[in-house]
Amino acid sequence: MKAILNDPAGAVIGLDFDGTLSPIVPDPAEAVIHPKAPAVLARLGARVRALAVVTGRPPATVLELGPGLADVPGLVILGHYGFERWENGRISAPPPHPGVPRVEAELQLLLDSLGLREVMVEDKGRAVAVHTRRAPDPGAALAALREPLAKLADKHDLVVEPGRFVLELRPPGMDKGQALSLFLTERAARSVLFAGDDLGDLAAFEAVRACGLPGVTVCSGSAEVTALTELADLVVDGPEGVVELLDELASAISAA
Ligand SMILES: O=P(O)(O)OC[C@H]1O[C@H](O[C@H]2O[C@H](CO)[C@@H](O)[C@H](O)[C@H]2O)[C@H](O)[C@@H](O)[C@@H]1O
Numbered sequence: 001m002k003a004i005l006n007d008p009a010g011a012v013i014g015l016d017f018d019g020t021l022s023p024i025v026p027d028p029a030e031a032v033i034h035p036k037a038p039a040v041l042a043r044l045g046a047r048v049r050a051l052a053v054v055t056g057r058p059p060a061t062v063l064e065l066g067p068g069l070a071d072v073p074g075l076v077i078l079g080h081y082g083f084e085r086w087e088n089g090r091i092s093a094p095p096p097h098p099g100v101p102r103v104e105a106e107l108q109l110l111l112d113s114l115g116l117r118e119v120m121v122e123d124k125g126r127a128v129a130v131h132t133r134r135a136p137d138p139g140a141a142l143a144a145l146r147e148p149l150a151k152l153a154d155k156h157d158l159v160v161e162p163g164r165f166v167l168e169l170r171p172p173g174m175d176k177g178q179a180l181s182l183f184l185t186e187r188a189a190r191s192v193l194f195a196g197d198d199l200g201d202l203a204a205f206e207a208v209r210a211c212g213l214p215g216v217t218v219c220s221g222s223a224e225v226t227a228l229t230e231l232a233d234l235v236v237d238g239p240e241g242v243v244e245l246l247d248e249l250a251s252a253i254s255a256a
Contacts, residue, residue: 001249003191003214004048008253010190011048014180014204015041015242017055017062019164019197020220023239026134028122031065034239036247038068043250045073050187052076054176056161056168056200058124059086080126081161081170081200082179096126097171099156104128110148116141127161127170138165163198164224177203184211193218193249195242198225205231218245 004011015021022031045051051074053062059079063070063086069077070089077086084093104123107130111119119141122129130149132141145167146160153160153169161168176196184192184207192211194204195218205228208215219232220242229235236245 001193001216004193004216004249005252005256007190008047008256009049010188012050012052012184012187012189012192013044013048013246014052014054014183014192014194016176016196016198016201016204016220017053017057017066019222019239020195020201020242021053021239022065024164024222024224027120028129028131033066033069034243036243037239038066038072040243040247040250041069041072041075043254044246045075047250047253049189050074050076050183052078052180052183054078054082054179054183054194054196054204056081056127056129056163056170058126059084059091061124062086076183078176078179078183080124080174081176082174082182083126083171093126097158099153099158099171100126100128100169102156103152103158103169106152110152114144114148116144119145122166124168127158127168129163129166129168131166133165142167161200163200164222175203176200177207180204180207181211184213189213191215195220195245196228197222197238199227201228202231218242 059077120131132138135141158169159172192215197220205217219228219235
């Protein structure tokens with residue numbers, strides 16, 4: 001943190017979206033960014049080298065769920081775990097993976113055969129996520145899905161990304177760690193902060209440790225995930241705590 005405060009112009013701030021900037025809600029389509037986040041990010045974005053939202057969501061969805069984000073100075077969204085990038089109003093991405101529509105074509109039959117009720121399928125375009133949060137027993141439904149979804153992903157050359165009551169089938173070859181590392185190099189960062197809440201953020205935590213820069217990892221704490229709590233430099237209380245921390249950081253930089 002000291003390095004960021006002493007030299008904000010060299011700092012890159014990386015932030016996960018769901019569970020970090022946006023409180024967890026039962027329906028993914030109903031998620032919305034913390035009301036104070038866009039203004040806080042705008043203050044911070046004006047002072048640091050770069051701000052990146054590094055997320056499993058498509059960038060277009062992040063912009064829908066985060067009104068005001070498009071106006072944050074210098075913001076980059078590295079969506080789909082880094083496959084799809086939004087910057088200055090433009091989206092760039094490689095061609096979609098052919099396995100995703102094939103998985104979608106087989107998925108409903110598989111879910112029916114497992115007799116899983118109230119499991120929700122989220123079509124993300126470049127990936128498909130199966131959510132169990134609204135199932136009668138979310139943990140049991142997730143456990144029942146692990147093996148069949150791993151086989152289905154494997155059959156179509158996809159990988160399974162586990163998260164908070166969700167298993168996502170997505171293309172291999174990129175993760176939040178690689179996305180963050182590439183971004184740090186691109187921006188010639190001199191320090192880094194990354195905040196996340198879920199298993200997919202562990203790769204970004206590792207990237208912070210491996211990059212050789214002064215870095216701080218922040219866990220947006222919850223009762224659902226403990227793996228990050230043990231590794232983080234700082235643990236705050238969910239999105240409310242993350243926004244408060246970023247607000248304090250923006251104020252401290254402005255006062256320096
Ligand atoms: O990388 P992230 O920004 O954290 O995105 C990861 C997944 O987040 C979303 O699911 C999670 O949030 C939902 C809304 O609060 C919640 O209902 C669900 O249980 C969580 O797993 C999103 O729907 C997924 O597509 C993202 O991959």
